[in-house]
Amino acid sequence: MLSRTADGLFWLARYMERAASVARLVQVGNRMSNMSLSLDNPGNEWRSTLVAAGTEPGYLAKHGEIVPSLVLDYLVLDPENPSSIVSCIETARRNGRAVRTALTVDTWEALNETWQQTRALKADRLAADSLPGLMDWVVQRSLLFCGSYANTMLRNDGYLFTHLGTLLERADNTARILDVKYHVLLPDHEGVGGVLDYYQWQSILRAVSALRSYHWVYHDRLKPWLIAELLILRPEMPRSLVACLAHVVDLLEALAVRYGGQRGECHRLAGEIHARLRYGRVEDIFQFGLHEYVTQFIDDMLRLGQEISGFYLNVR
Amino acid sequence: MAKADGPFNEMGMSDEVRGPYADIERWLREMPSDKLELKRREAETLFRRVGITFAVYTEGGDPERLIPFDIIPRVLARAEWDRLSLGLHQRVKALNAFLADVYGERHILRAGKVPERMVLGNESFRPEMQGFLPPAGAYTHVAGIDIVRLDADNFYVLEDNCRTPSGVSYMLENREAMLRLLPDLCGMHKLAPVSHYPEDLLDTLKSVAPPACRDAPTVAVLTPGSYNSAYYEHSFLADEMGVELVEGGDLFVDEGFVYMRTTQGPKRVDVLYRRIDDDYLDPRTFRPDSALGVPGLFAAYRAGRVTLANAVGTGIADDKAIYPFVPEMIRFYLGEEPILLNVPTYLCERDDDRKYVLEHLHELVVKETRGSGGYGMLIGPQSTAADRAVFADRIKARPADYIAQPTLALSTCPTFVEQGIAPRHVDLRPFVLSGREIRVVPGGLTRVALREGSLVVNSSQGGGTKDTWVLER
Numbered sequence: 001m002l003s004r005t006a007d008g009l010f011w012l013a014r015y016m017e018r019a020a021s022v023a024r025l026v027q028v029g030n031r032m033s034n035m036s037l038s039l040d041n042p043g044n045e046w047r048s049t050l051v052a053a054g055t056e057p058g059y060l061a062k063h064g065e066i067v068p069s070l071v072l073d074y075l076v077l078d079p080e081n082p083s084s085i086v087s088c089i090e091t092a093r094r095n096g097r098a099v100r101t102a103l104t105v106d107t108w109e110a111l112n113e114t115w116q117q118t119r120a121l122k123a124d125r126l127a128a129d130s131l132p133g134l135m136d137w138v139v140q141r142s143l144l145f146c147g148s149y150a151n152t153m154l155r156n157d158g159y160l161f162t163h164l165g166t167l168l169e170r171a172d173n174t175a176r177i178l179d180v181k182y183h184v185l186l187p188d189h190e191g192v193g194g195v196l197d198y199y200q201w202q203s204i205l206r207a208v209s210a211l212r213s214y215h216w217v218y219h220d221r222l223k224p225w226l227i228a229e230l231l232i233l234r235p236e237m238p239r240s241l242v243a244c245l246a247h248v249v250d251l252l253e254a255l256a257v258r259y260g261g262q263r264g265e266c267h268r269l270a271g272e273i274h275a276r277l278r279y280g281r282v283e284d285i286f287q288f289g290l291h292e293y294v295t296q297f298i299d300d301m302l303r304l305g306q307e308i309s310g311f312y313l314n315v316r
Numbered sequence: 317m318a319k320a321d322g323p324f325n326e327m328g329m330s331d332e333v334r335g336p337y338a339d340i341e342r343w344l345r346e347m348p349s350d351k352l353e354l355k356r357r358e359a360e361t362l363f364r365r366v367g368i369t370f371a372v373y374t375e376g377g378d379p380e381r382l383i384p385f386d387i388i389p390r391v392l393a394r395a396e397w398d399r400l401s402l403g404l405h406q407r408v409k410a411l412n413a414f415l416a417d418v419y420g421e422r423h424i425l426r427a428g429k430v431p432e433r434m435v436l437g438n439e440s441f442r443p444e445m446q447g448f449l450p451p452a453g454a455y456t457h458v459a460g461i462d463i464v465r466l467d468a469d470n471f472y473v474l475e476d477n478c479r480t481p482s483g484v485s486y487m488l489e490n491r492e493a494m495l496r497l498l499p500d501l502c503g504m505h506k507l508a509p510v511s512h513y514p515e516d517l518l519d520t521l522k523s524v525a526p527p528a529c530r531d532a533p534t535v536a537v538l539t540p541g542s543y544n545s546a547y548y549e550h551s552f553l554a555d556e557m558g559v560e561l562v563e564g565g566d567l568f569v570d571e572g573f574v575y576m577r578t579t580q581g582p583k584r585v586d587v588l589y590r591r592i593d594d595d596y597l598d599p600r601t602f603r604p605d606s607a608l609g610v611p612g613l614f615a616a617y618r619a620g621r622v623t624l625a626n627a628v629g630t631g632i633a634d635d636k637a638i639y640p641f642v643p644e645m646i647r648f649y650l651g652e653e654p655i656l657l658n659v660p661t662y663l664c665e666r667d668d669d670r671k672y673v674l675e676h677l678h679e680l681v682v683k684e685t686r687g688s689g690g691y692g693m694l695i696g697p698q699s700t701a702a703d704r705a706v707f708a709d710r711i712k713a714r715p716a717d718y719i720a721q722p723t724l725a726l727s728t729c730p731t732f733v734e735q736g737i738a739p740r741h742v743d744l745r746p747f748v749l750s751g752r753e754i755r756v757v758p759g760g761l762t763r764v765a766l767r768e769g770s771l772v773v774n775s776s777q778g779g780g781t782k783d784t785w786v787l788e789r
Contacts, residue, residue, distance in 0.1 A: 002566050003577045097367070098542045100551040101561045105366075112367050157579060259580050312579045
């Protein structure tokens with residue numbers, strides 16, 4: 001297929017996944033800020049959300065200080081923020097429109113309807129009582145998009161590039177959501193292992209639709225190292241880093257087989273990252289530092305994306 | 317209902333309904349207008365969801381505007397269509413012969429049937445095409461011939477579109493919408509199908525594969541990109557044919573052959589259905605500032621290593637100043653009398669014609685020879701004295717740029733508008749395919765001027781579309 005088409009599909013899928021990821025991050029930020037009754041450090045949770053979304057510098061350049069309502073606007077509606085939900089959907093749709101012939105009617109309609117409704121969004125939807133509903137809607141639209149292409153696309157290279165985009169972005173997003181907890185400071189009178197700490201971890205699990213899964217897997221109360229293990233190392237957890245990377249390795253391999261055995265640095269690197277996750281131990285991760293580990297993983301994802309692009313998508 | 321001396325109403329008068337419209341007329345009488353309104357809205361939702369939109373550059377507001385769709389179909393009896401179809405075959409055959417001739421031996425110029433100066437001195441004439449005959453002598457692989465009716469018996473050609481006519485996706489989507497929204501009404505009639513158009517198009521394109529192509533030809537659609545107003549159509553046709561939709565940047569020329577950049581490396585392209593204007597095709601041959609085209613494409617074309625459809629230089633056949641000579645072309649190349657009529661046309665560069673035009677501006681339609689899309693037009697009866705003064709000056713300054721025609725009382729069809737069901741003026745654009753043979757899908761795109769009394773049907777000027785039905789019985 002055309003490199004430009006493959007590139008369009010890859011980024012379309014990434015941006016739809018990213019829109020949902022920002023929605024999930026906003027849900028975490030919102031829950032945490034509603035729970036932290038202490039007023040010592042207003043906006044603390046929202047700053048952590050900005051950092052995790054990789055948007056803190058852009059926000060501060062525009063608004064200067066953390067004001068919850070402005071953060072929300074920046075993360076959800078602001079067209080100047082390339083990672084806002086509205087921008088993600090706009091970019092996804094632009095990519096989708098440029099590769100329309102490669103999309104099934106169902107996939108296109110899921111995308112196009114999402115875009116139309118997003119364009120009609122008004123600032124009043126960010127009010128406290130309607131925000132959670134709106135974020136649920138964004139997540140649902142992203143799931144509808146994934147379901148549409150997974151159920152209707154021909155199993156050819158177009159499908160492989162689309163799915164690759166989804167999974168690469170999903171791995172990156174799970175890592176970022178996990179990192180929120182690192183950036184949220186507990187108030188002085190609240191200790192690690194205290195009530196607030198507990199609810200913050202719970203919010204993280206909820207955001208990746210994994211609270212129930214946690215209980216099914218561990219039959220135990222929430223413990224940070226188990227949560228980290230679930231989201232990083234457990235293959236049965238569909239949004240975990242290891243589960244996403246296993247798929248990425250398979251997809252790249254399927255492409256290589258399809259294209260007569262050609263492989264490049266992206267294939268090696270994906271395999272290496274996956275092996276590290278597959279044989280990794282949560283004790284070692286905590287010893288190394290969870291935040292450091294996650295940061296390194298996010299860098300790895302960036303490199304992997306560049307390698308895939310250089311090998312398949314932007315060949316000149 | 318229009319008065320008996322008004323324009324020809326294709327449905328007929330209430331006391332005398334024309335045959336093909338019998339069931340439609342009854343259906344309209346029984347249909348409450350709120351139900352029609354509901355159907356109209358359903359159609360709009362459908363079109364928006366599928367994304368069938370058309371960008372209009374001059375307006376602010378919605379960058380992806382819908383072309384209004386009228387749910388009352390326009391109907392032609394099979395016998396009417398058969399005659400029209402014969403006329404279209406004949407006309408397009410002559411246009412292709414004319415193109416081969418003016419870029420070849422120039423018999424028609426030497427015979428004095430078309431003034432040499434008007435061809436060779438025309439901006440639409442491409443000297444680069446001289447001495448090159450494309451495969452099968454086919455130039456205008458897709459032609460949109462705009463037809464109007466003034467009465468029950470005659471079809472007139474308003475203009476020929478031989479470059480990159482658009483609108484066929486609306487013809488196809490309109491039918492889909494009708495089948496979905498009004499299945500009962502469709503079922504009452506025996507409709508000639510249109511949905512095989514993309515297959516016919518693909519066959520046509522494959523049939524003109526270049527001499528250098530030995531295997532099954534690879535076809536692609538070349539688009540200026542997703543910001544082009546007709547992008548939906550480009551992607552729709554590529555999708556329906558199952559071929560790649562490429563932009564200039566996806567292609568490159570190597571050792572005289574054209575390739576697309578794919579995830580598996582370069583892949584050769586044999587036939588390009590290009591929806592980019594001649595000027596932008598190849599910066600090496602045409603406009604050097606074009607970022608849409610492919611350097612070296614034209615040389616590959618002339619070397620017989622890729623086929624461009626439509627051919628380069630077809631603009632000389634649909635030029636408004638050449639239009640009056642088409643009946644003569646039919647006689648000259650085919651030895652036949654034209655089946656379709658031409659609208660009488662005054663060429664302002666001729667002294668007698670210009671004198672007449674300037675004296676009768678209030679009753680004529682004046683068009684720029686290079687204009688299209690309904691821009692740069694004067695409709696005499698609807699103009700002000702000031703409008704006419706402006707055009708008179710322009711005509712005197714650059715007479716060769718203008719032609720004039722009598723204001724035609726275009727036929728009307730019942731149309732659902734705000735005031736209810738009312739007659740509105742329509743035209744018809746059938747799409748004629750030329751490869752090794754000529755084919756026409758029955759029907760075409762009916763365009764309707766939604767404003768009362770308006771004669772301008774162009775979508776860029778607020779016109780709408782209708783499904784066009786050819787009844788098998």
